[in-house]
Amino acid sequence: MTRLQATLLATTLLAPLLPAAPALAAKDSITLGMPLEPPVLDPTAGAAAAIKEVTYANIYQGLTRIAPDGNVAPQLAKSWTITPDGLTYTFALQTGAKFHDGAPFDCSVVKFTYERAVAADSTNSQKGFFEPIASTACPNPATAVVTLKRPTGLFLNNMGSGDAVMISPASAATNKTNPVGTGPFVFKRWIKGDRVELERNPNYWGPAPKIAAATFRFISDPSAATAAIMAGDLDAFPLFPAPESLDTIRKDKRFAVVIGTTQGKTVMSINNERAPFSDVRVRRALAHAIDRAALIDALGGLGKPIGSHYIPGNPGYVDLVGAYPYDPAKAQKLLAEAGVKPGTEMTLKLPPPGYARRGGEVIAAMLEQVGIKAKLVPVEWAQWLDQVFKQSDFDLTIISHVEPNDLDIYARDKYYFNYKSPAYRALYQKYVETTNPADRTDLLGQLQRKLSEDEANVFLFGLAKTGVWNAKLTGLWENQPIFANDLSAVAWTD
Amino acid sequence: MTAFLIRRLAGLLLTLLAASLVVFLVLQVIPGDPASLMLDTSARADTLAALRHQMGLDRPAWIRYLTWIGGLLTGDFGISYTYATPVSELIAQRVMVSLPLAVLSICLSTTIAIPIGVLAAARRGRGTDVAIMGAAQFGVALPNFWLGILLILLFAVAYPILPAGGFVGWEKGFWPALRCLILPAFSLALPQAAILSRVTRSAVLETLGQDYVRTALAKGLTGVAALWRHAVPNALIPVVTIIGLQFSFLLAGTVIIENVFALPGLGRLVFQAISQRDLIVVQDLVVLLAGSVIVVNFLVDLAYLGLDPRITHEGAK
Numbered sequence: 001m002t003r004l005q006a007t008l009l010a011t012t013l014l015a016p017l018l019p020a021a022p023a024l025a026a027k028d029s030i031t032l033g034m035p036l037e038p039p040v041l042d043p044t045a046g047a048a049a050a051i052k053e054v055t056y057a058n059i060y061q062g063l064t065r066i067a068p069d070g071n072v073a074p075q076l077a078k079s080w081t082i083t084p085d086g087l088t089y090t091f092a093l094q095t096g097a098k099f100h101d102g103a104p105f106d107c108s109v110v111k112f113t114y115e116r117a118v119a120a121d122s123t124n125s126q127k128g129f130f131e132p133i134a135s136t137a138c139p140n141p142a143t144a145v146v147t148l149k150r151p152t153g154l155f156l157n158n159m160g161s162g163d164a165v166m167i168s169p170a171s172a173a174t175n176k177t178n179p180v181g182t183g184p185f186v187f188k189r190w191i192k193g194d195r196v197e198l199e200r201n202p203n204y205w206g207p208a209p210k211i212a213a214a215t216f217r218f219i220s221d222p223s224a225a226t227a228a229i230m231a232g233d234l235d236a237f238p239l240f241p242a243p244e245s246l247d248t249i250r251k252d253k254r255f256a257v258v259i260g261t262t263q264g265k266t267v268m269s270i271n272n273e274r275a276p277f278s279d280v281r282v283r284r285a286l287a288h289a290i291d292r293a294a295l296i297d298a299l300g301g302l303g304k305p306i307g308s309h310y311i312p313g314n315p316g317y318v319d320l321v322g323a324y325p326y327d328p329a330k331a332q333k334l335l336a337e338a339g340v341k342p343g344t345e346m347t348l349k350l351p352p353p354g355y356a357r358r359g360g361e362v363i364a365a366m367l368e369q370v371g372i373k374a375k376l377v378p379v380e381w382a383q384w385l386d387q388v389f390k391q392s393d394f395d396l397t398i399i400s401h402v403e404p405n406d407l408d409i410y411a412r413d414k415y416y417f418n419y420k421s422p423a424y425r426a427l428y429q430k431y432v433e434t435t436n437p438a439d440r441t442d443l444l445g446q447l448q449r450k451l452s453e454d455e456a457n458v459f460l461f462g463l464a465k466t467g468v469w470n471a472k473l474t475g476l477w478e479n480q481p482i483f484a485n486d487l488s489a490v491a492w493t494d
Numbered sequence: 495m496t497a498f499l500i501r502r503l504a505g506l507l508l509t510l511l512a513a514s515l516v517v518f519l520v521l522q523v524i525p526g527d528p529a530s531l532m533l534d535t536s537a538r539a540d541t542l543a544a545l546r547h548q549m550g551l552d553r554p555a556w557i558r559y560l561t562w563i564g565g566l567l568t569g570d571f572g573i574s575y576t577y578a579t580p581v582s583e584l585i586a587q588r589v590m591v592s593l594p595l596a597v598l599s600i601c602l603s604t605t606i607a608i609p610i611g612v613l614a615a616a617r618r619g620r621g622t623d624v625a626i627m628g629a630a631q632f633g634v635a636l637p638n639f640w641l642g643i644l645l646i647l648l649f650a651v652a653y654p655i656l657p658a659g660g661f662v663g664w665e666k667g668f669w670p671a672l673r674c675l676i677l678p679a680f681s682l683a684l685p686q687a688a689i690l691s692r693v694t695r696s697a698v699l700e701t702l703g704q705d706y707v708r709t710a711l712a713k714g715l716t717g718v719a720a721l722w723r724h725a726v727p728n729a730l731i732p733v734v735t736i737i738g739l740q741f742s743f744l745l746a747g748t749v750i751i752e753n754v755f756a757l758p759g760l761g762r763l764v765f766q767a768i769s770q771r772d773l774i775v776v777q778d779l780v781v782l783l784a785g786s787v788i789v790v791n792f793l794v795d796l797a798y799l800g801l802d803p804r805i806t807h808e809g810a811k
Binding site for chain 1: 526643663757771
């Protein structure tokens with residue numbers, strides 16, 4: 001159909017029904033797209049990343065916050081001091097901060113928030129963050145003294161996460177559906193399944209945000225996401241779900257396509273307890289058998305290869321990408337040494353994301369080259385959590401571990417890939433209890449090296465963050481050090 | 495008539511009870527736990543146990559079933575696991591999208607299909623008939639999601655006169671909300687109109703060959719009058735049957751179109767609830783949809799009665 005015919009059809013069918021387009025006013029609002037809808041709007045009551053992507057730094061704030069560059073910055077705590085033993089944190093709190101319902105923010109809120117998170121009936125998905133806290137004391141309303149049971153190097157980081165935002169006792173019970181925080185935006189309404197609307201907080205304690213209103217719309221279908229961007233219905237899609245449309249969008253001057261990093265470590269997880277994977281030679285053989293560059297290319301070419309469970313660019317990163325170069329011959333030799341016969345079958349369980357489903361096919365073809373028959377088993381997310389994560393019923397799976405600073409999962413007693421190395425655990429324990437920055441960096445390097453040496457999982461690539469937004473927008477985050485769409489600095493330029 | 499109504503009502507309740515039992519059992523068997531889905535991969539065992547207790551998942555299955563059914567009987571649909579809001583509220587919001595969309599689509603498809611179906615029958619074998627039936631054949635083969643994407647590209651991207659998707663809500667006014675439904679309604683209606691026009695055509699052809707139409711022509715009625723007064727009314731029973739089926743489908747079977755247009759309708763709610771294992775929402779929706787199909791079928795039966803006085807329910811049963 002030509003443009004002319006299309007116009008005629010459009011005009012005859014619909015134009016008479018439509019009102020004239022409203023005059024374009026100077027824009028002071030923003031509409032963002034997100035692939036998934038948050039189930040609730042309380043980040044302390046659910047693990048879904050989408051909860052934080054709507055509420056973090058917009059509605060709720062913590063004592064500290066994670067800045068766009070991934071570093072810890074002050075928020076509701078103006079400053080803090082730490083005793084030399086690393087056990088006592090004294091926070092000087094913002095005075096004058098208020099919750100959206102008018103309730104004051106002071107030390108009693110800090111105490112309530114932290115005690116609630118660690119209580120027996122707490123459903124905070126990161127309860128472990130609060131477990132080191134021995135007590136929270138309030139010498140005066142503007143000072144909070146948090147005492148730890150043991151030194152915890154990541155404490156300030158953890159208190160800046162969405163799971164540790166300040167919750168008022170008055171609204172704690174209703175935050176899931178009617179969120180009340182101290183942030184620069186207040187909740188306006190939520191059309192379930194479609195959108196959440198926020199408005200500028202007129203009584204905000206800090207510098208007022210430049211935009212007056214923000215709408216988050218939930219669009220999971222890639223073609224619908226592309227259409228909504230192209231039609232101008234959306235101003236930004238910070239985690240754009242349609243990589244195949246990027247070339248088209250790049251050509252359009254109206255949009256900026258911004259590729260950044262996430263904290264997603266995409267790995268082929270190995271059930272370390274099952275034969276033959278308990279043999280390190282088999283795990284190394286799998287690493288040699290996979291051509292990471294080709295895999296990344298097949299998935300759109302945006303990921304960055306990794307050699308351990310750590311993202312390039314993070315503080316203390318050690319480049320181990322070259323540890324197991326692509327070498328099918330060597331892989332075959334290692335497999336033969338470990339007694340794995342050509343034609344051995346392994347199941348590869350694939351959760352729904354594209355990197356797993358499409359990546360799994362590519363990896364199966366690569367494994368075929370070294371004589372391994374990978375049986376691909378697509379599973380939906382609920383099945384993955386049940387079979388793989390809960391019951392460890394798998395040989396291999398592909399998954400992106402998206403939480404930042406999660407080297408602890410290799411030190412846990414029970415975690416689905418069953419990596420149980422006393423040496424690693426001892427090292428991790430030491431890392432947790434060390435507060436000297438230089439020593440911490442050194443230990444961080446040792447942890448990464450140990451994981452690579454044991455090749456606990458096959459480390460594939462860091463997941464890219466593909467942002468698409470209106471070229472006139474500024475202040476959106478390029479990288480994603482934490483799940484967030486922080487709108488406090490977003491503005492329109494002309 | 496009273497006996498008929500009582501029989502239908504008893505049948506309705508039994509069917510709903512059976513549906514509730516089947517869906518409950520199926521959801522017990524399939525793997526996946528709503529609590530672990532909510533806590534994701536960072537969950538610790540004690541947090542998971544606390545959440546399961548809070549959600550009531552640690553109670554035996556039969557108690558959960560009886561609590562649920564008991565609630566339904568008193569009009570309490572329960573609280574959604576994932577959304578933490580009353581299911582009745584969730585469903586009510588979605589019905590405000592799905593029901594208007596279904597009604598709009600069915601109106602569109604009927605308005606298009608019946609006239610052209612009758613026209614094709616009246617012009618049987620001639621150019622008009624061939625053209626209409628060719629177009630209908632094309633329409634039947636047309637996947638509605640593809641048509642949807644095409645309409646978006648045309649009317650939202652190339653000529654941005656309608657939104658590409660989403661739903662602003664009725665509280666923003668009748669017209670802004672209706673605008674969101676126009677493209678999805680056309681995407682759903684056109685393929686359905688294609689089917690309906692073919693059914694209309696063959697039904698009218700059938701009645702055109704009947705004695706009463708020949709008699710009507712013999713007593714001096716014009717072809718057009720005979721067609722509209724005698725052939726078409728008598729052809730409506732199969733047409734109404736198809737409309738009933740299509741309407742039931744439109745209420746919740748439109749998940750793909752809802753995805754393409756990012757519409758918060760019932761179909762997507764079912765889909766989300768299943769993938770999130772929001773068991774209570776799935777259970778409620780299945781029972782509700784089973785109920786609505788039964789009610790639509792009942793209305794279709796009543797329509798038969800109006801369309802053809804010869805049908806009596808005592809005789810038909």
